[in-house]
Amino acid sequence: MPELPLPLPPEDRTLSPHTGYTRAHWEATADHLLASALRYTTPGHALVDLPGPPSKSGVRSDGLEGFARTFLLAALRTAGASGKDPHGFLERYTAGLARGTLSPGRDDTESWPVIGHHGIQGQPMVESASVALALRLTAPWTWDTLPAADQDRVERWLRGALTHTPAPNNWYLFPLTVAGFLDSVGRGDTETRRAVERGLDLLDGWYQGQGWYSDGDGRSFDHYNGWALHLYPLLHAHLAGDRRLLDRLGPRLREFLDGFALLFDANGAPIHHGRSLTYRFAANAAVALGALTGTTPLAPGATRRVLSGALRHFLDRGALSADGILTLGWYGPHAATLQRYSGPGSPYWASKGFLALLLPPEDPVWTAPEERAPAEGPDRVLALPAPGLLVQSTARDGLVRLHNHGSYKLDSREPERAPGDPVYARLAYSTRTGPTSAANTADNHIALTARGTRSARIRIHPLAAGPDWLASWHRPVFPEGGPVLPSARIESLTLARGRLELRVHRAVGVPPGTPVHHTGWAVALPPEAAPAPEQPDEITLAGAEVTGQFLGLYGWHTRRVIRAPEGTAYGPWALLPELTGTVGDHPSATVFAALASLTAEPGPPPLTGQVTVEVDDLVLTARWADGTRTVVCLGDDGPTVTEEPA
Structure with missing residues (x-):
């Protein structure tokens, strides 16, 4: 068939200053x-x-x-x-x-x-x-x-x-x-x-x-x-x-x-x-x-x-x-x-x-x-507890992120099977990134490793909510024939501020010594853009449209960048950051925290110094650069969050 160019009328920037379309x-x-x-x-x-x-x-x-x-x-x-x-x-x-x-x-x-x-x-x-x-x-x-x-x-x-x-x-x-x-x-x-x-x-x-x-x-x-x-x-x-x-x-x-x-x-x-x-x-x-x-x-x-x-x-x-x-x-x-x-x-x-x-x-x-x-409009964080979705938008770049603490594609009669559907199972989605394929390492994911296999996040159960945060839990599910951790669960909380995402996780009923992996945003990049193997504490991946940043705050001992050769809907090849830690015996050793950012602003400032955290048993205290203090209590009845202004 011959090419058929789209015959559009001239733009009207008076009536439609943003798009030109009428x-x-x-x-x-x-x-x-x-x-x-x-x-x-x-x-x-x-x-x-x-x-x-x-x-x-x-x-x-x-x-x-x-x-x-x-x-x-x-x-x-x-x-x-x-x-x-x-x-x-x-x-x-x-x-x-x-x-x-x-x-x-x-x-x-x-x-x-x-x-x-x-x-x-x-x-x-x-x-x-x-x-x-x-x-x-x-x-x-x-x-x-x-x-x-x-x-x-x-x-x-x-x-x-x-x-x-x-x-x-x-x-x-x-x-x-x-x-x-x-x-x-x-x-x-x-x-x-x-x-x-x-x-x-x-x-x-x-x-x-x-x-x-x-x-x-x-x-x-x-x-x-x-x-x-x-x-x-x-x-x-x-x-x-x-x-x-x-x-x-x-x-x-x-x-x-x-x-x-x-x-x-x-x-x-x-x-x-x-x-x-x-x-x-x-x-x-x-x-x-x-x-x-x-x-x-x-x-x-x-x-x-x-x-x-x-x-x-x-x-x-x-x-x-x-x-x-x-x-x-x-x-x-x-x-x-x-x-x-x-x-x-x-x-x-x-x-x-x-x-x-x-x-x-x-x-x-x-x-x-x-x-x-x-x-x-102005920066917004909108919690929607009914569907379990947290919406985060930033005015300077117009980028929108959706943190998923309640949506999954499975009815009550269906069993949970790994690896899960990439368009539902992730912790976060955006308007300028897509999830990695099921064949590659999952982006925006929290997983355990047992017997050499990683767990999936399938059913997502809402746990608690506040004006700028949501929490949920899921049962780590391994591929068919893999291990079963009978009473294990992972609780996850996302708190959004501007372009920043404070991500807090708690491993419940997970055997000590179990490795934990947490990944951030997958950024579409050409293969030659792969960073050097040695990374600083903070991982930054700068793509053509967005920059993804990931910083381990508590509980992590290694970090690396992973390739996703199947890419995403936004590019044929992608990279994503990963943090790895280990579940310990003490309550505080079951808590993990990270700071993430996805932005279209050029040359965003580092995440290091934006927030520091301390953990005492199951209480995490985050101190932000502006002096605000956020306290996250990870109790058995679900987390609570209190904030003290600067």
Whole structure:
């Protein structure tokens, strides 16, 4: 395929001083994405077979995924333009609807796969939600133009989502979305009502507070909160004009956005945490949803700043291939960013990021001057005890870090297995670094060594919280066939101040003599940038965009720099610092403390001298350079933290 350069209009630095982007840039990007993807449609337009390795669901399901997710983008683009469709996108999708549902399940060029149970041809259920939502948004120009027989066939295919079992998580919102569409076109019944009520009841059960839902049973908190758990039910309520449901769910979204909007870097990047990161700027869908439904704490100019910042961030950094296709990765292709369910059409869930196009051109989100993003405000530390997340942003560089003391991808029925998922198991994530792969040494990790193997952090249990700190514990889990330490646990606490992170750990029930390893931030660097083997007390790794620093404060006796040859989503090769100590007999010998920093400021001052610590039994006293004293008591009922100002 020939190269297709992205044709963007001139920047408008008067209206949008931070990004230069306006609504016209969003429309041009949507048109470019659609025109590029639709070159890969089958002759009858029923499948979009994008280039790339197939997902575990197979190429037929992948072709439906390409159709459904780009159809959603076309729907947002045309519905936001009151049906104007100068490129004829909807005509092609309408033809594909009729052809794909003519004989579902047949092994021909065009037929869609039937919808099955999760784990048994279940991926089409995911795509049914995009098809249904796109039809709901464009009904006058798609659904209403179909002959009655074609409508009946589309309905029969969609109803497969109502009669099969979803995955025990956000998947239950896909039948809700299908049912909402069928209700909206006069085809609702007891089955559709049951699907909506079931989804909403489960949603209430997953709500944990502070605007955050767990993605099913357990404590899975990630971007699915925004682009699924808030999006589907609240957009359904908005489109249905259901005031009661809006009043029930809207305040949760408002509270969610109060913290979540802080998770976008000044450079536009969303936080790099959790699965399905190849959906990229879909992360901003909840920000647009807040504006669309009137349930946002953000001013219109700040809303557009976050939205356009995320879109531009990825467009500027190679998310599109030369022929205009969203790649499977983060910036460019990156295999470690993907899951087994990721196929060539998967990145087009990024379509959800275009939700703001449903706001009319005269809406203040499009007409108000851009304001600063929340991360560009004063330095902030925000504790979110409900999901167990501590957010840390610094104004001078606009960088955001997320300290994880409560999110993991495992439900109550699943056993803990090493090595753990890198996008959940780490102590910290940021908007400018990514975790190392499971095959390399884990960054931002605390581990024990037993019989030559290192432990993993799988289930993360919240322990205690304060305004600028969070604590949790986990059971050290070794690879299958490895050692088992019956009553061992590691308690971890992070306290954030400016760019600094005080990390305190306690080994409980761990045999004396057991080695303990603690790693810091993984910084993408070229191989020739590797530092000399002999390191001072403080390890500094200076990359092109960020500098990572790591200093052992208490309990460590060796330090080194480790290579991560598989790199991260931010570079093909990375380095990370590591401290090593040993668990002792005395209570104070079970305590370990380190100071970490990740910053984009050039030439940051050393960590040495920023804080000193003393440990007496299970009481750690930290004295900061400004004279403030922080006392951490590591008791059996969980830690407490008190601070005495200078």
